[in-house]
Amino acid sequence: MKKLLSALILFAGMSLHAQQVTSPDKNVSLTFSLSAKGEPVYALTYKNKPVIKTSKLGIDTKDIPAMLDGFAIDKTETATFDETWAPVWGEQKSIRNNYNELLVTLSQKAVGGRYIRIRFRVFNDGLGFRYEFPEQKDLNYFIIKEERTQFALAGDHKAFWLPGDYDTQEYSTTTSNLSEVRGKMKTAVTPNASQETFSPTGLQTPLMLKSKDGLYINIHEAALVDYSCLSLNLDDKNMVLESWLTPDAVGNKGYIQASAQSPWRTVIVSDKAGDILLSKTILNLNEPTKFKDVSWIKPVKYVGVWWEMITGKSTWAYNDLTNVHLGDLDYSKTKPNGKHAANTAHVKEYIDFAAKNGFDGVLVEGWNEGWEDWFGKSKDYVFDFVTPYPDFDVQELHRYAASKGIKMIMHHETSGSVRNYERHLDKAYQFMADNGYNAVKSGYVGDIIPRGEYHYGQFMVNHYLYAVTEAAKYKIMVNAHEAVRPTGLARTYPNLIGNEAARGTEYESFGGNNPDHTTILPFTRLMGGPMDYTPGIFQTRINAYNPENSSYVHTTLVKQLALYVTMYSPLQMAADLPETYNKFMDAFQFIKDVAVDWDATYVLEAEPGDYITMARKAKGKDEWYVGAITDENARTATINFDFLPKGKTFTATIYADGADASFDKNPQSYAIRTIKVTSKTKLTQKLAPGGGAAISIK
Template sequence: MRKVFLFLFLTCLAVVSKAESIKSPDGNLELNFEVKGGIPVYQLTYKNKPVVKESKLGLDLKEGEDLLDGFTKTKIETSSFDENWNPVWGEVKTIRNHYNELAATLTQQAVDRYIIIRFRLYNDGLGFRYEFPQQKNFNYFVIKEEKTQFAMAGDHKAFWLPGDYDTQEYSTVTSDLSEIRGKMKVAITPNSSQTPFSPTGVQTPLMMKSKDGLYINIHEAALVDYSCMHLNLDDKTMTFESWLTPDAIGDKGYLQTPCQSPWRTVIVSDDARDILASKTILNLNDPCKYTDTSWIKPVKYVGVWWEMITGKSTWSYTDLPAVKLGVTDYSKTVPNGKHAANTAHVKEYIDFAAKHGFDAVLVEGWNEGWEDWFGKTKDYVFDFVTPYPDFDVKELHRYAASKGVKMMMHHETSASVRNYERHMDKAYQFMVDNGYNAVKSGYVGNIIPRGEYHYGQWMVNHYLYAVTKAAEYKIMVNAHEAVRPTGLCRTYPNLIGNESARGTEYEAFGGSNPDHTTILPFTRLMGGPMDYTPGILDTRISFLPGEHSFVRSTLVRQMALYVTMYSPLQMAADLPESYNKYMDAFQFIKDVAVDWDDSKYLEAEPGDYITVARKAKGTNNWFVGNTSDENGHVSNLSFSFLDPGKKYIATIYCDAANAHYEKNPSAYTIKKVVVTSKSKTTLKAAPGGGFAISIIEAKDAKELKGLKKL
């Protein structure tokens, strides 16, 4: 008996003290986990290079014993998993979900409770989360702060946004980690709602590059019933620590067991293209919750929007200084004459969409209340069902249907979230009754209930509530000013788009840096697609008189963004009259797909350039796009991604030799050539420019007549 007891004691001791490790399926990544002095810690290496040095794990609770120390390992489980799944829409037809897993059960014997920390190691990165099983002494708890650390191995180059509880609409700053503190003040530019929290706080996804050539991306996956995570940097040790968004009284999360945190993710490679191609964040989300997804369709649309953004037209019907729903009688008011969402004008957009093969038309400013919606923190500001007198909902439904075009609804909540939930069922039913199957929602301003933030647990739950409620009505959602995506579109694929970053609208407000679109795919798009609203071909906004902002891009790069900025929701954002001026270039926007069977990242360097080739869903046609920074870029392009033995017609849209995003943005060339999988070419993107290529499989020799081989 004494020998048996001694054996069990030594076995238990080994579990408590021994470091555990797992490797990725390809062996390049290695995770090490152990409990040191009662504190759980982990390390991550890639090809024997340190990615995350020894870092602590745990949570600080508002009441009772913290989940920071006093732990012993009481159980270690390892396993492997490998499957293929097909997304409802996406960059590829099939996604492989292949990882090795380590689940560590940690017990705080002093208070008789336990948690699980689960690690999943993929070929391109790590995901880990905290799990809180239901148990006798652990049921309800309030998070004071999550204390997850990411200790960097050096003073990396970083592409960062100021940490903020209310906005991601900042311009990305590129600097070493040690420079963040000194650059923070200038980086915080004005916004309609903003709450920065620290001189070294940054947002996720955070993209970095080490001095020895590792690309590292930190984010989170499956953000559900939890506060959004930011990162706070200790710039003496180059260690990030998680920093959750608080609620109105400063608490960071209210949880009841059984529950879990979102996954914390570290994507890493020595090739930047692997970061863009990673599907780890999607894989860490649950499979689709819907049995029927036939109503969820990628959308290419036009809309009554850019003319209001630029100031040519207005959202509001009148120039009254204040209005009250149910009190203001719009039939007795004087129209301002600039209201864009009127029946006759919207019909012009419907005609344009029908003529050029677009799926839908978005209309903003159609409903009563726009006169004083902005910045007033009104509770009852919109009802989402009452149109202005000049907007005939029934007639436009009939007219659009006759043309084979869908109408896209707009719900601006002005951040009065209680009011939106008050009206949501009625608003969604109104959409169904009038032929709308997609909604663009907005949350501009300070949140009501007052004191809540855009990225706190309460709002995170609201955004998901809006998406799941919309699904009951078979409605797709494109949420603007919502929390940044964390891959939930896998689970809820009617979440077809988000803004959650500085979009094209800022080109009318003062502009974005020329490198902006070479960074966003490495940051914002890691968690899901963006409604970036590209396609501004009149980059000088020439329809406006006098001095004003301009789009910091060449015309050709605006076309390329349909490929480089992945989204199943793509807007041709310019005015119809602008497209009529550049109809030969507009052809690419008409042709380019919005859903894909395959994607190849041909070349990439964050902040400098990205070149992508994508294969259109259900076809053998490919589209290529390149976006480049203010220095331009020369691409030595190979067409080896094409099927061997087949011939294709490539239409190549390029910046002209003298093109420049500032000096000569509208200079471009177009040529048609025959290409095969053996074809190669050199293409030059202008400063702030790019190139776009449509590659259509030739069905017979007649199509090739008169065309030269590349």
């Protein structure tokens, strides 16, 4: 059902008193007005508690008068909207989009009556607002010097933050009061293949906050298109966050041609942590899908030739040469290093394992020429994305995988050379289509070429979307790594089936992720869309694969199972090696069973940085799955089964940490038991330090 009511109030240039709009349930209230200087300002409350105090809005421009002050309100328009829509894939079968809207038209008499619009949408769980630039005589083409959107906070909130960076989100989350950010920034910035921090108080979005009076607040953006990625700079004396956009190679932060609009700036708020996890406001602020036919877009559970290379057991490269020019080398005349994993025989082993255990696909990295000599070299032409190494038979593997009912997932590492990738993109996608690949994992490791551009600038934002829309022409799904963090665009372009854009499982082999890492990511990185976190590591001691690597996974084996429920993605990898899974087939059964597409999601208990317990109903099935995870502290999870249909009895298989389990000392200790449950069942389940629990209900 869709309902749209509008009212128009004309003011003929007269000044307006404050305008107020509340959410449909009356809990969230937005107030908009102009200051004495004609500055647009807004404030937000939740259940009469301040969320955002009076904060300025505006755009500072480089080549035309700024859009910061001197405004008058020409008119306001209000509307109410209510619809229910069905995502192509997702955490829920249907999503309600219900908001009250205020659209304010502002004019600047000093600039020939130039006008802009600010559109506010107030949902039951928060706010979205954006700037709109209609085409007009005095506003055509302009350059953004900086966006001046403020979020004035009501106190020194507890924050779950990443250092502000133009090039990476692959940091561990730091938890501290906002007043402590400056003092903790130096240790929070750890090495990465590409990074560019911008301020001692710079922060990334999504930014998760908790106030001292119990409000959970999340600040992010939605529908990032043809605009620079939003970060925040903290005035730690006044507790004011202000927008900070990623610049381009010459320092400009955006090139706008009217008619145009900014992404939505989002503030999600609740007095319950679980409501933040269930929010669909960011998705609702994106447009419906652009595709008429979505039948080719399918959630995927996959295995792949990847973890053995991350751990150092094997290599992406075919040989050990160190001075390679693509096209000048006949690889068949070089000596293989004997550790190249992407060879035909080995990949067939993964295909066999996938087929035997009911998986959908197999990812292969390191299949194509060029891996020997690129990392950190800033070379423009490294890969052509169509030429395999001599030991990788594309056509034979296509035939073999098809005979087993398995789809192959191709890997495109761009080496940061975006110009080169776009040069080869159509040919690469056609090559995929010709050889039975319907999904690609793209990578953007290293500094961006053209040099001086950043991963999160307008140039790259446009590139990522270009790659997705071009892929759709070939019915290819995209899983982009090292790309900009998602902002709900998967609603509009549902072939964007996965993203990395955060510190993933690979870091467990690079020194480890903190035990609280995955209790925070759903409140931060996952707010804008799913993450290809690549869980399922059973052999948690990396030296079992590579004696020279002393890292270990900072979870128990059972927590790895629980992540399939708590870390939502329609693209889920069983990331460990087949030979390891064959040793733990009773525990591996949960990975085989767990769904990747859902009818309903329930948050049973949650606290960012401490614990999450979630339940989900599998799409189109009478099956439910529960995941409970904790940080480095042991705890007892309380699991209420009232999400089950009333009056029926189900069989629950519980995968639990062993009595002596812990992430650092005994991670592979687990126990499996079966009980009968109904909607009235309440279970208390112990979780080991860094541990979890996983339950399948049928």
